[in-house]
Amino acid sequence: MTRKAIALLSGGLDSGVAAAQFVADGGSVTHALFFLYGQRAAPREAAASRALAQKWGAQWVPIELPWLGELASHAGSALTDPGRELPRGTAERPGDAASAAAVWVPARNAVFVAVAAAFAEAHGAECVVAGFNREEAETFPDNSSAFLQAATAFLGLGTRSGVAVVSPTLDLDKAGIVAAARQLGLVQGDFWSCYEAGDQPCSTCESCLRSRW
Numbered sequence: 167m168t169r170k171a172i173a174l175l176s177g178g179l180d181s182g183v184a185a186a187q188f189v190a191d192g193g194s195v196t197h198a199l200f201f202l203y204g205q206r207a208a209p210r211e212a213a214a215s216r217a218l219a220q221k222w223g224a225q226w227v228p229i230e231l232p233w234l235g236e237l238a239s240h241a242g243s244a245l246t247d248p249g250r251e252l253p254r255g256t257a258e259r260p261g262d263a264a265s266a267a268a269v270w271v272p273a274r275n276a277v278f279v280a281v282a283a284a285f286a287e288a289h290g291a292e293c294v295v296a297g298f299n300r301e302e303a304e305t306f307p308d309n310s311s312a313f314l315q316a317a318t319a320f321l322g323l324g325t326r327s328g329v330a331v332v333s334p335t336l337d338l339d340k341a342g343i344v345a346a347a348r349q350l351g352l353v354q355g356d357f358w359s360c361y362e363a364g365d366q367p368c369s370t371c372e373s374c375l376r377s378r379w
């Protein structure tokens with residue numbers, strides 16, 4: 167039987183490759199969830215997310231969480247507050263604990279996973295697919311294997327069907343994820359990983375620097 171999943175699909179490199187790998191491994195993504203929480207890059211992210219969902223025949227579901235953006239701005243996140251300057255890095259040092267703190271959105275992945283689990287339980291999907299990775303896990307703990315395991319344990323009690331969280335990219339760094347994207351037939355233009363929504367990626371924010379091809 168084909169394993170069914172709900173994908174967290176931001177439109178960025180990590181979530182896109184995670185979902186693509188899940189499908190390549192024989193799974194089926196029934197719904198792709200895209201969250202709108204006031205992030206700067208929302209228009210570009212949404213376009214990429216929707217196009218990726220269409221590749222797999224998944225139903226694309228935009229979900230508005232304005233309150234999460236309000237909390238993020240209140241907490242000082244530059245990701246949702248255009249009045250704050252985004253941290254900039256270099257190829258040698260794309261980001262650190264300080265830059266992660268500057269764009270942190272309170273409990274974002276915890277909220278996203280919980281919402282996706284509700285979709286999974288309602289639509290008979292066994293799992294939630296997320297694009298976690300070991301490189302960002304060093305400064306973003308909600309990208310780590312510990313978070314994935316804890317989320318699965320939590321959802322084992324919080325859903326009647328025991329929804330699990332899976333991440334085909336969990337053990338990869340960004341270079342490994344780019345390599346996986348190429349093997350899956352994906353190209354850089356399939357994703358939008360930049361923190362901003364310009365005509366082209368800014369190439370200087372942490373996400374751009376980590377996601378370079």
